[in-house]
Amino acid sequence: MVKPLHAALDVTLPDGRHYPIYIANDLLKTSGPLIAELQGQRRVIIITDQNVAERCLPALQASLSHAEIPFHTLTLMPGEGSKSFAVLEETLTQLLSLAPDRQTMLIALGGGVVGDLTGFAASILLRGVPFVQIPTTLLSQVDSAVGGKTGINTAHGKNLIGSFHQPQAVIIDTQSLATLPPRELRAGFAEIVKAAAIADADFFSWLEENLDGFLTKQPAILAEMITRSLRIKADIVMRDEREGGIRALLNLGHTFGHALEAECQYDGRLIHGEAVALGTILAFDYAATLGLCRADDAQRVRRLFQHVSLPTQCSQIAAFNAAKLVQHMQHDKKPNQGEITLILPRSIGQCEIHPHISADSLQRFWEDALTSKAAH
Ligand code: GLY
Numbered sequence: 001m002v003k004p005l006h007a008a009l010d011v012t013l014p015d016g017r018h019y020p021i022y023i024a025n026d027l028l029k030t031s032g033p034l035i036a037e038l039q040g041q042r043r044v045i046i047i048t049d050q051n052v053a054e055r056c057l058p059a060l061q062a063s064l065s066h067a068e069i070p071f072h073t074l075t076l077m078p079g080e081g082s083k084s085f086a087v088l089e090e091t092l093t094q095l096l097s098l099a100p101d102r103q104t105m106l107i108a109l110g111g112g113v114v115g116d117l118t119g120f121a122a123s124i125l126l127r128g129v130p131f132v133q134i135p136t137t138l139l140s141q142v143d144s145a146v147g148g149k150t151g152i153n154t155a156h157g158k159n160l161i162g163s164f165h166q167p168q169a170v171i172i173d174t175q176s177l178a179t180l181p182p183r184e185l186r187a188g189f190a191e192i193v194k195a196a197a198i199a200d201a202d203f204f205s206w207l208e209e210n211l212d213g214f215l216t217k218q219p220a221i222l223a224e225m226i227t228r229s230l231r232i233k234a235d236i237v238m239r240d241e242r243e244g245g246i247r248a249l250l251n252l253g254h255t256f257g258h259a260l261e262a263e264c265q266y267d268g269r270l271i272h273g274e275a276v277a278l279g280t281i282l283a284f285d286y287a288a289t290l291g292l293c294r295a296d297d298a299q300r301v302r303r304l305f306q307h308v309s310l311p312t313q314c315s316q317i318a319a320f321n322a323a324k325l326v327q328h329m330q331h332d333k334k335p336n337q338g339e340i341t342l343i344l345p346r347s348i349g350q351c352e353i354h355p356h357i358s359a360d361s362l363q364r365f366w367e368d369a370l371t372s373k374a375a376h
Pocket of ligand 1: 146147
């Protein structure tokens with residue numbers, strides 16, 4: 001008999017809905033009993049992609065079989081292309097052909113693409129069925145698996161079609177990081193640093209002291225890093241599920257980063273976590289030029305990213321144009337009439353929402369940043 005597992009965190013929303021986040025090494029092997037706790041021996045449908053299926057599916061399937069939970073598996077093509085209307089339609093059609101009922105649980109086994117698509121499908125299949133997130137990349141473990149935003153991309157932009165649909169549980173197995181490509185591991189680290197920079201100066205110092213443990217993938221260090229990072233995200237989501245206010249803090253570095261990503265046309269030169277690393281440095285540098293935070297804090301952020309070989313200068317990626325980057329920033333978020341809002345630090349661990357940022361001041365900042373070899 002498997003020992004009952006205590007959740008590392010619990011996300012409780014203002015209306016009382018809540019869900020556990022389990023974090024441990026080799027957790028996939030005991031995921032069956034965790035799922036049985038939620039829904040007994042009812043059938044589940046796993047949605048995954050071809051890459052993750054090779055690395056992680058056998059352990060999940062074995063654990064479900066052991067717990068006597070019947071399951072089906074749908075396997076998507078890996079990559080951002082699967083977050084589309086076409087793949088959503090195909091997935092829903094396949095799900096319907098399995099004759100689900102409103103208690104049929106979906107399990108998202110994979111990175112952010114699988115989690116976002118599965119969550120959205122779960123929110124509209126039969127007007128809503130339960131789902132569980134089993135994120136297998138560091139980025140999805142510390143970011144997209146928690147919070148309830150689900151969605152797909154369209155020609156008009158990323159994540160413009162979607163829903164809020166919270167999972168029933170999040171199961172994080174740090175063992176799934178053992179075979180993750182180093183670039184993707186570093187990309188996840190960027191979101192962890194971002195979380196510390198938003199709200200927890202002690203955690204930021206802990207990250208500076210535990211870089212070796214991260215780079216050598218020590219399970220205890222990874223588990224603590226993920227737990228502390230998710231605690232910050234969960235605290236914010238619990239207070240503002242639908243981003244009416246403080247949830248915007250989680251966008252630190254994202255408006256700068258999205259502009260760089262959009263300029264690279266998502267062609268692989270800059271993946272999301274790398275854009276977040278550059279964007280977080282830029283947000284600190286911009287805040288320092290406005291006198292909001294100390295230049296020393298910006299340097300600490302830059303050094304941390306340098307130590308794990310994340311990009312810290314835009315020139316490492318491409319030759320960018322300041323005016324085009326400002327245009328992207330004016331259209332970063334859902335309808336915003338060209339208004340730029342930035343999350344800017346006062347110090348490491350303390351950030352604020354700044355609406356009405358002047359496009360002219362940003363243009364000057366980008367021009368300086370892009371020509372100063374030392375900084376960008
Ligand atoms: N699903 C990601 C979020 O809600 O932030």
